[in-house]
Amino acid sequence: MSELSSTLLYSAFIIYLFSTLFFAMSISDKKQSKAAYTKRWGRIGFISACAGFLFQLGYFITRWIASGHAPVSNLFEFTTFFGMMMVLAFIILYIIYRTNGLGVFAMPVAVLVISYASMFPREISPLIPALQSDWLKIHVTTAALGEGILAISFVSGLIYLIRTVDQSVSTKKTKWLEIILYSLLSVVGFIVVSLAFKGTGYETSFEMMNENNQPTKIVYEMPALAGPANGKQLDEGFGPLFSTPSWMNGVDASIKLNTFIWSLVAGLIIYGLLRLILRKRISAALQSKVNNMNPELLDEISYRAVAIGFPIFTLGALIFAMIWAQQAWSRFWGWDPKEVWALITFLFYAAYLHLRLSRGWHGEKSAWLCVLGFWIITFNLIAVNLVLVGLHSYA
Numbered sequence: 001m002s003e004l005s006s007t008l009l010y011s012a013f014i015i016y017l018f019s020t021l022f023f024a025m026s027i028s029d030k031k032q033s034k035a036a037y038t039k040r041w042g043r044i045g046f047i048s049a050c051a052g053f054l055f056q057l058g059y060f061i062t063r064w065i066a067s068g069h070a071p072v073s074n075l076f077e078f079t080t081f082f083g084m085m086m087v088l089a090f091i092i093l094y095i096i097y098r099t100n101g102l103g104v105f106a107m108p109v110a111v112l113v114i115s116y117a118s119m120f121p122r123e124i125s126p127l128i129p130a131l132q133s134d135w136l137k138i139h140v141t142t143a144a145l146g147e148g149i150l151a152i153s154f155v156s157g158l159i160y161l162i163r164t165v166d167q168s169v170s171t172k173k174t175k176w177l178e179i180i181l182y183s184l185l186s187v188v189g190f191i192v193v194s195l196a197f198k199g200t201g202y203e204t205s206f207e208m209m210n211e212n213n214q215p216t217k218i219v220y221e222m223p224a225l226a227g228p229a230n231g232k233q234l235d236e237g238f239g240p241l242f243s244t245p246s247w248m249n250g251v252d253a254s255i256k257l258n259t260f261i262w263s264l265v266a267g268l269i270i271y272g273l274l275r276l277i278l279r280k281r282i283s284a285a286l287q288s289k290v291n292n293m294n295p296e297l298l299d300e301i302s303y304r305a306v307a308i309g310f311p312i313f314t315l316g317a318l319i320f321a322m323i324w325a326q327q328a329w330s331r332f333w334g335w336d337p338k339e340v341w342a343l344i345t346f347l348f349y350a351a352y353l354h355l356r357l358s359r360g361w362h363g364e365k366s367a368w369l370c371v372l373g374f375w376i377i378t379f380n381l382i383a384v385n386l387v388l389v390g391l392h393s394y395a
Contacts, residue, residue, distance in 0.1 A: 001066035002124055008059035009080065009114075015052035016087070016111050019045050023103035027289055042100035049091060049107060056084045067124045070137035074125075078140060079117035079381065085148025086110045089305065093152055097301055101293045106155045109184070116187050116382075119194040135324035139316055143342075146313025147377050150349070153305035157370030159290055160298040164364060167284035177283040180371055182271045183378075189266025190259070197222045204237025206254075218255060225261050228254040260382070299363055302370045303356060310349045317342040341380040348373055 022045035026038050060081065063071040071077040090106040127136075158180065165173045204220045208231035218228060220237075227233070227240025231254070244254035271282070278285045321342065322332040333339060352369045355361040361369070 001062050005059045005062040005066060006122070008055050008062060012052045012056035012059060013111065013114055015048055015055060016107055016114070019048035019052060019103065020107040020111065021045075022048055023100055023107060026100040027104055027292070038100060042098075042103070045100065045103050045107075046091075046094055049087060049094075049103065053084065053087045053091060056080075056087070060084065063124070069127050070141065072140040072144065073127055073136065074120070076117050076120040076122050078144065079120070080114055081141065082144045082147055082381070083110045083113035083117065085145045086113065086151045087148075088145075089149040089152045089309070090155075093301060093305065096304075097297065099293070099297060099301065101159055101290055102152075102155060102301065104289070105159055106152060109151065109155060112184065112187050112191075115191050119191060133324060133327070135320065135327065139320040139324050142316025142320060143313060144316070146309045146311075146316055149305055149309030150313060150377060151374055153302045153309065153370040154374030156298045156301040156305065157367035159293060160295055160302065160367040161364070161371065162283050162286050163290045163293055163298065164295055164367075165283070167281065167287050170281075174281060174283060176368075178271075178281055180375075181282050182267060183375065185270045185274075186263050186267025187382075189268075189270055190263035192270070193222060193262050193266045194259075202237075205234040206231040207234055208232070208254075218252065220255055220258060222258060222262050224254075224258055225265075226254055226258040295363070299366060302366060306349060306352060306370065306373075310353065313349070314346055318346055337384050338380070341376070341384055345373070345376050345380065348376055 022041050026041035026045060060071060063077070072081050086106070087110050090102065090110070094102060161173075161177055165171075165177060167174060198221065202221060202223070204224055206218050206220070206224070206228050207215055208218060208228040209215060217234070218231070223238035224233070224240040226242060226244050229244050229246045231243070233239060244257050274282055321339070325334065325339075326332050348369075352361075352366075352373060355369070356366055
């Protein structure tokens with residue numbers, strides 16, 4: 001059953017890639033019978049996205065049967081489910097608005113999320129005692145659904161900014177757009193370096209003292225840019241350039257920080273190569289592809305995604321989470337890093353809705369907020385999981 005679930009996930013991934021291609025063809029600059037051309041390829045892209053979602057849903061069900069519990073208990077499973085919820089949110093919003101350009105950006109981001117998930121251990125293992133609760137599937141699935149819908153507000157907001165920001169001169173706006181695109185490329189960088197070093201079988205080992213003051217061996221699968229605090233290298237591998245700060249607790253803290261740094265470095269290299277190939281800013285190169293999209297429609301999609309996703313996220317990530325925390329740890333709130341960033345996410349989108357409805361922050365201001373909101377979500381997903389350590393570190 002586990003092999004079947006893996007095959008279904010891989011099939012969904014491939015179909016999503018084809019869906020991206022079909023949506024990209026629907027916004028091609030072709031002159032001939034543009035309306036019919038756009039409609040045909042957009043329909044094929046949408047059907048492909050639906051088919052991929054069904055395959056991924058099959059993966060989710062078969063993995064649940066194989067493991068005996070909801071497959072959202074570790075970073076691979078949660079991130080994969082998050083990508084699936086993002087595709088579901090895109091399908092729903094596409095049915096409402098029929099905007100092909102949304103698929104050109106939404107599907108690659110979903111593919112990126114699933115690719116990111118695949119870099120983590122995929123073995124099925126029994127639930128640890130802390131996760132043996134019905135609240136696992138209630139809290140985590142609802143939070144992921146909310147984040148998936150909020151992710152579409154980012155996609156629509158990003159398209160709006162690429163469509164409307166003046167690219168004829170370099171400004172703060174164009175620089176921030178490039179930073180946003182670089183952050184996405186850093187996820188690509190993480191995937192590339194992970195595959196590259198796994199393919200070569202690279203390993204280097206360190207010995208350090210754990211929380212119980214006992215010597216512990218830890219193994220890096222990437223060259224050590226950030227070594228463990230007070231750690232001793234056990235082989236002749238690439239030596240660390242600096243030590244992990246002592247305030248980063250946990251045996252794996254240095255490995256997570258090292259992975260995070262490698263992602264940023266690889267993303268910078270990929271970004272630099274794209275700039276050399278395109279000979280212009282990446283956002284400027286993309287602008288010609290979205291010039292025909294209606295900015296007002298993009299603005300409405302961003303708002304609708306937040307209006308739907310925010311209450312779902314609040315229910316899953318805060319209310320259900322606090323109920324489970326009370327049962328598991330005898331307290332509703334404990335300032336764990338995950339809890340703090342869930343609260344930050346809630347406050348941010350609450351402020352977005354207030355500014356939009358009370359202060360009239362439409363258009364470009366709204367788009368920037370949607371992009372920043374997704375950055376907060378991804379920081380929680382990537383940096384908090386890889387760098388910060390807390391009660392949720394088992395995920």
